[in-house]
Amino acid sequence: MAGPATPRHRIIVLPWIRGIMQRFVLPNWLAITLGPLIICWRPLEARELAHELAHVLQWRRHGLRYPWRYWRASEAAQAAGLDRYRDNAFEVEARAAELSVVETPIA
Numbered sequence: 001m002a003g004p005a006t007p008r009h010r011i012i013v014l015p016w017i018r019g020i021m022q023r024f025v026l027p028n029w030l031a032i033t034l035g036p037l038i039i040c041w042r043p044l045e046a047r048e049l050a051h052e053l054a055h056v057l058q059w060r061r062h063g064l065r066y067p068w069r070y071w072r073a074s075e076a077a078q079a080a081g082l083d084r085y086r087d088n089a090f091e092v093e094a095r096a097a098e099l100s101v102v103e104t105p106i107a
């Protein structure tokens, strides 16, 4: 799964949240992590879970300052002429965790 550290977490699947979040957050929104809670509109695949678990670890590392620091990272990306979401340093780290997952084919 997500490499050496799998932090304590809880996954909450809320199908009805999809429309709201895709309209107001991101058109392809799938999940948001708040502390140890991973809220998603459908069950996550292994790579998607690894991505959100990276955010769980980021919450643990930064505590309640995390939302502020996440927002600052978006500001920094934008100031550098990059994308607020994709080039946010926290998202870059989560994407690396995502890509580290090797999907094992079922024999």
Ligand SMILES: [Zn+2]
Binding pocket: 051, 055, 091, 094
């Ligand atoms: Zn993310």
